[in-house]
Amino acid sequence: MAKENKTFDFKPLPQIKQAIVEQTVADDNSLSKVTAFVPSTIIEKMKDWGHWEGMTQIEIINEALSQYFKDKDVKPRPEKVRNRKKVGRKPKIK
Numbered sequence: 001m002a003k004e005n006k007t008f009d010f011k012p013l014p015q016i017k018q019a020i021v022e023q024t025v026a027d028d029n030s031l032s033k034v035t036a037f038v039p040s041t042i043i044e045k046m047k048d049w050g051h052w053e054g055m056t057q058i059e060i061i062n063e064a065l066s067q068y069f070k071d072k073d074v075k076p077r078p079e080k081v082r083n084r085k086k087v088g089r090k091p092k093i094k
Helices: 040-053 057-069
Strands: none
Touching: 040 057
16 A cells, blocks of 8 residues: 655634733833733633623733722832843853
């Protein structure tokens, strides 16, 4: 028996909204990605709420953060702190 040559038709990936969590203060058009550990009970509530209200998780997070900071008087960080190098893992030294 000879092996069959199979060909595959690849379809383009669907366009998905990029899940960006936090909008930076410095520029209204720039966005930042933030990763946070959140209790699973809160995540499940958010998913349930989003399902019934027709909202995405990022829309819920943005709305919640906007409401939280709505009545807060937030002082900007000092320029020295704001311009620090990006925090993250240190590169491995070989």
